[in-house]
Amino acid sequence: MKTDVMCTLVALQASLRAALTNDMVLTDTEEMLRFCRDWHGDVTSSAVAVLRPRSTEDVAAAVRACRELGVSIVPQGGNTGLVLGSIPDRPESQVVLSLERMSAIRNIDADDFSAVVEAGCILSELKDRIAEKNMYFPLALGAQGSCHIGGNVSTNAGGINVLRYGMTRELVLGLEVVLPDGTIFNGLSTLRKDNRGIDLKQLFIGAEGTLGIITAVSIKLMPFPDQVATALLGLNSLEDAIKLYRRARRDCSDLMSAFEFMPPLAFVLAREAIPDLPMPIAGDYPAYVLMEISGSGLVDIADLMERFLGSVMEDGLVVDGVIAASQAQARNLWLFREGMNEGQAKRGPHMRTDISVPLHRLADFVRDAEQAVSEALPDCISVSYGHVGDGNVHLNVLPPSGSSPDEAAAKIYKAKAVVNRVLDGYDGSISAEHGIGRLKRADFEERLAPSRRALLTALKQAIDPSMVMNPGCQLNFPGIS
Amino acid sequence: MKTDVMCTLVALQASLRAALTNDMVLTDTEEMLRFCRDWHGDVTSSAVAVLRPRSTEDVAAAVRACRELGVSIVPQGGNTGLVLGSIPDRPESQVVLSLERMSAIRNIDADDFSAVVEAGCILSELKDRIAEKNMYFPLALGAQGSCHIGGNVSTNAGGINVLRYGMTRELVLGLEVVLPDGTIFNGLSTLRKDNRGIDLKQLFIGAEGTLGIITAVSIKLMPFPDQVATALLGLNSLEDAIKLYRRARRDCSDLMSAFEFMPPLAFVLAREAIPDLPMPIAGDYPAYVLMEISGSGLVDIADLMERFLGSVMEDGLVVDGVIAASQAQARNLWLFREGMNEGQAKRGPHMRTDISVPLHRLADFVRDAEQAVSEALPDCISVSYGHVGDGNVHLNVLPPSGSSPDEAAAKIYKAKAVVNRVLDGYDGSISAEHGIGRLKRADFEERLAPSRRALLTALKQAIDPSMVMNPGCQLNFPGIS
Numbered sequence: 001m002k003t004d005v006m007c008t009l010v011a012l013q014a015s016l017r018a019a020l021t022n023d024m025v026l027t028d029t030e031e032m033l034r035f036c037r038d039w040h041g042d043v044t045s046s047a048v049a050v051l052r053p054r055s056t057e058d059v060a061a062a063v064r065a066c067r068e069l070g071v072s073i074v075p076q077g078g079n080t081g082l083v084l085g086s087i088p089d090r091p092e093s094q095v096v097l098s099l100e101r102m103s104a105i106r107n108i109d110a111d112d113f114s115a116v117v118e119a120g121c122i123l124s125e126l127k128d129r130i131a132e133k134n135m136y137f138p139l140a141l142g143a144q145g146s147c148h149i150g151g152n153v154s155t156n157a158g159g160i161n162v163l164r165y166g167m168t169r170e171l172v173l174g175l176e177v178v179l180p181d182g183t184i185f186n187g188l189s190t191l192r193k194d195n196r197g198i199d200l201k202q203l204f205i206g207a208e209g210t211l212g213i214i215t216a217v218s219i220k221l222m223p224f225p226d227q228v229a230t231a232l233l234g235l236n237s238l239e240d241a242i243k244l245y246r247r248a249r250r251d252c253s254d255l256m257s258a259f260e261f262m263p264p265l266a267f268v269l270a271r272e273a274i275p276d277l278p279m280p281i282a283g284d285y286p287a288y289v290l291m292e293i294s295g296s297g298l299v300d301i302a303d304l305m306e307r308f309l310g311s312v313m314e315d316g317l318v319v320d321g322v323i324a325a326s327q328a329q330a331r332n333l334w335l336f337r338e339g340m341n342e343g344q345a346k347r348g349p350h351m352r353t354d355i356s357v358p359l360h361r362l363a364d365f366v367r368d369a370e371q372a373v374s375e376a377l378p379d380c381i382s383v384s385y386g387h388v389g390d391g392n393v394h395l396n397v398l399p400p401s402g403s404s405p406d407e408a409a410a411k412i413y414k415a416k417a418v419v420n421r422v423l424d425g426y427d428g429s430i431s432a433e434h435g436i437g438r439l440k441r442a443d444f445e446e447r448l449a450p451s452r453r454a455l456l457t458a459l460k461q462a463i464d465p466s467m468v469m470n471p472g473c474q475l476n477f478p479g480i481s
Numbered sequence: 482m483k484t485d486v487m488c489t490l491v492a493l494q495a496s497l498r499a500a501l502t503n504d505m506v507l508t509d510t511e512e513m514l515r516f517c518r519d520w521h522g523d524v525t526s527s528a529v530a531v532l533r534p535r536s537t538e539d540v541a542a543a544v545r546a547c548r549e550l551g552v553s554i555v556p557q558g559g560n561t562g563l564v565l566g567s568i569p570d571r572p573e574s575q576v577v578l579s580l581e582r583m584s585a586i587r588n589i590d591a592d593d594f595s596a597v598v599e600a601g602c603i604l605s606e607l608k609d610r611i612a613e614k615n616m617y618f619p620l621a622l623g624a625q626g627s628c629h630i631g632g633n634v635s636t637n638a639g640g641i642n643v644l645r646y647g648m649t650r651e652l653v654l655g656l657e658v659v660l661p662d663g664t665i666f667n668g669l670s671t672l673r674k675d676n677r678g679i680d681l682k683q684l685f686i687g688a689e690g691t692l693g694i695i696t697a698v699s700i701k702l703m704p705f706p707d708q709v710a711t712a713l714l715g716l717n718s719l720e721d722a723i724k725l726y727r728r729a730r731r732d733c734s735d736l737m738s739a740f741e742f743m744p745p746l747a748f749v750l751a752r753e754a755i756p757d758l759p760m761p762i763a764g765d766y767p768a769y770v771l772m773e774i775s776g777s778g779l780v781d782i783a784d785l786m787e788r789f790l791g792s793v794m795e796d797g798l799v800v801d802g803v804i805a806a807s808q809a810q811a812r813n814l815w816l817f818r819e820g821m822n823e824g825q826a827k828r829g830p831h832m833r834t835d836i837s838v839p840l841h842r843l844a845d846f847v848r849d850a851e852q853a854v855s856e857a858l859p860d861c862i863s864v865s866y867g868h869v870g871d872g873n874v875h876l877n878v879l880p881p882s883g884s885s886p887d888e889a890a891a892k893i894y895k896a897k898a899v900v901n902r903v904l905d906g907y908d909g910s911i912s913a914e915h916g917i918g919r920l921k922r923a924d925f926e927e928r929l930a931p932s933r934r935a936l937l938t939a940l941k942q943a944i945d946p947s948m949v950m951n952p953g954c955q956l957n958f959p960g961i962s
Contacts, residue, residue, distance in 0.1 A: 202683035223731035250704035253776035295734035462943035
């Protein structure tokens with residue numbers, strides 16, 4: 001680092017400390033590290049400082065101080081994002097603002113089917129506290145032991161229950177947001193219906209911190225689903241899995257809460273990560289579905305699952321299957337889904353995608369994309385799995401074992417181009433649930449229609465004209481100050 | 482009308498005819514009348530012209546022509562709105578742009594659980610066409626035989642199924658919008674999950690045409706609920722009705738599709754409108770609930786309803802009840818709910834509200850508001866009913882029969898002030914589902930927080946700086962051109 005840059009940095013850090021309570025400002029490089037490295041550990045950056053406010057007023061003060069100093073802010077929740085949305089890319093002029101100290105649950109109201117919670121609350125803790133009141137918050141994703149509810153809202157997180165309960169957007173009743181000018185938008189209502197003009201909170205959901213900092217959230221709660229039936233099914237093809245999904249929606253009256261597709265390789269990968277994992281189904285099948293039906297009260301969910309499987313097996317849509325007889329067995333079935341991810345990670349760097357296409361084109365897309373990969377990269381392996389009921393597939397590509405980092409990187413780069421080229425013919429999305437962040441910005445911008453770019457630019461200009469909020473995330477805005 | 486205004490008007494009309502295909506422009510006062518009178522017939526306005534485009538390109542051309550002529554546009558769907566959002570208030574400088582000729586259903590895809598439809602399609606026609614494919618679009622409201630899907634989206638319509646399926650916003654997958662600069666925003670995707678940056682379509686949902694003109698919509702479809710159980714229940718109080726709602730959500734595993742609260746007066750009013758309507762329950766009760774559970778496939782909905790009612794009647798939460806034994810009987814039960822509205826209309830002008838409060842405060846609010854009305858207006862009658870599961874109550878006030886129009890108007894004015902004053906203490910909304918339009922603009926502006934006003938102004942300035950889109954609706958923006 002050059003001396004003059006160092007001087008600027010030290011001066012900025014001193015100014016932040018002078019402007020804010022000392023306890024809020026972290027500048028020690030070692031201490032800052034965990035805030036500046038991404039979830040996968042692929043990227044390590046740095047920052048002018050890490051700010052750790054304890055209250056909404058602290059956040060507002062931080063925003064005002066940063067504006068005055070010409071420093072921009074990268075808001076950060078649990079830092080579990082997969083697209084580098086909460087890691088600085090301009091360390092000399094960016095601070096990380098972590099919400100981790102704002103983790104209070106302000107209220108859980110079972111009678112109102114709602115809760116109000118600060119942005120920094122860890123999702124699994126929130127869910128546990130809600131469950132204590134026999135209520136349920138359905139957002140469920142791999143990172144739930146670390147991610148924050150504020151980050152979930154800011155990225156409009158998806159996960160395994162979207163088919164039943166929708167994306168995070170559909171679970172949000174209200175928001176408190178610190179705006180780029182340091183004022184506070186107070187919209188922590190718990191009203192289920194409120195048509196007083198344009199619904200401003202929608203702007204901040206999925207904006208990845210580019211229009212303001214979400215400091216608290218009010219959310220919808222559901223009755224706790226005390227009955228859950230989980231089954232692992234063997235099928236003849238992805239096409240059959242999609243047919244099964246359609247039939248399950250109708251036959252199970254939309255009480256299905258998860259429907260995950262996995263290829264045969266899932267078991268191989270899962271056992272590479274968890275060697276003792278018992279094999280749940282005897283035979284080998286070209287396709288597997290992990291399916292969950294859940295409910296509460298007077299509906300007999302176990303009976304529904306049994307009758308449904310009886311019917312689809314009689315029709316040959318499902319070849320073999322096992323229904324978990326206990327919570328422990330259900331947990332083991334889910335371990336395959338989760339172990340598959342760990343197994344991929346153990347094989348080293350690989351290409352991860354997060355693609356959605358219209359449901360009726362999903363099987364064609366996977367076939368075309370896997371074929372294109374095998375033609376362009378014959379020594380790589382494709383693994384396609386995911387939330388197929390939502391049209392969302394994670395089509396990943398694993399370089400051969402023993403690849404050097406450079407070789408792997410080259411193959412990943414090529415694989416991404418190959419898959420995206422196929423995707424462009426399918427009216428699909430390069431980001432179904434992970435967001436854009438900095439990782440997918442170039443791919444996003446490349447595909448952005450002029451009318452959308454114009455609207456996004458007008459919006460940014462209107463709400464954050466001085467570009468204090470997460471510049472470099474989602475989109476670059478040349479021409480704005 | 483003064484001569485110079487007339488000249489301007491005729492000149493504007495001629496210019497519109499010159500700029501647009503002649504067939505698109507309606508200027509005959511008689512022919513324009515139905516586009517310039519509101520649903521209730523309370524307000525009759527006029528316009529420079531009524532434009533009736535046949536295509537998205539027509540709409541874009543109309544927007545460009547209006548901008549050039551300095552004429553603003555009031556977009557109109559089925560003109561069934563209740564808040565004067567689609568009726569001109571500046572007839573000398575506004576045109577109505579009706580979407581009625583853009584009514585094509587572009588696609589219904591049962592395999593994708595989606596449909597794509599033009600804005601001017603009548604809701605009930607859309608639902609019927611969808612039902613032919615054994616699919617279901619759950620939006621349901623009184624005006625469905627006349628309202629347009631574009632208007633539903635533009636106003637984020639609610640209705641009776643919100644408790645299960647959400648507001649219109651949650652049913653929208655994509656939008657096509659003509660923007661205020663005449664460009665076309667093409668977002669007619671049917672993807673269920675798409676986190677490519679800020680979700681721009683959210684801006685136009687519920688904006689009541691103030692940011693652009695919705696020309697087509699892609700929507701979510703569900704399996705058709707071929708089992709429906711309908712029951713009318715007698716209870717001891719609104720408090721018990723709310724307890725029943727909470728219990729029903731849990732016991733029926735959120736398969737409840739309607740839960741309407743009615744006071745005893747509902748039956749009196751309904752029979753004033755439909756004298757032959759049979760009385761479904763023998764006794765008189767302080768509170769009634771019309772409840773519907775629905776589903777498809779292997780879940781036995783009739784059995785669920787029976788077991789649920791058995792259980793809540795045993796506990797004394799429900800005193801008496803009747804389950805419809807046929808579709809015709811179910812229809813009769815719904816006629817009470819609908820007849821109650823007609824009965825109110827027959828009694829002449831009255832105050833209508835569309836209020837929401839947090840669910841756990843609903844009973845207190847209704848008690849306080851009704852008491853305040855009876856103190857301030859002892860000769861008026863309050864009728865509180867509605868979608869109580871959503872915290873949404875229509876607390877209406879009927880002036881005494883025989884009131885002169887002026888007397889009635891004075892009482893309505895006073896009743897509104899009284900109810901709104903109570904509401905302000907309850908963190909409620911003056912518009913749960915009807916929107917703001919022009920009717921509620923003053924009440925909305927009066928209660929608008931500065932940070933919200935600033936954001937709404939910035940948004941309007943960013944997207945519609947020349948104020949061509951529905952000025953006077955929702956909010957006035959002094960200082961914008």
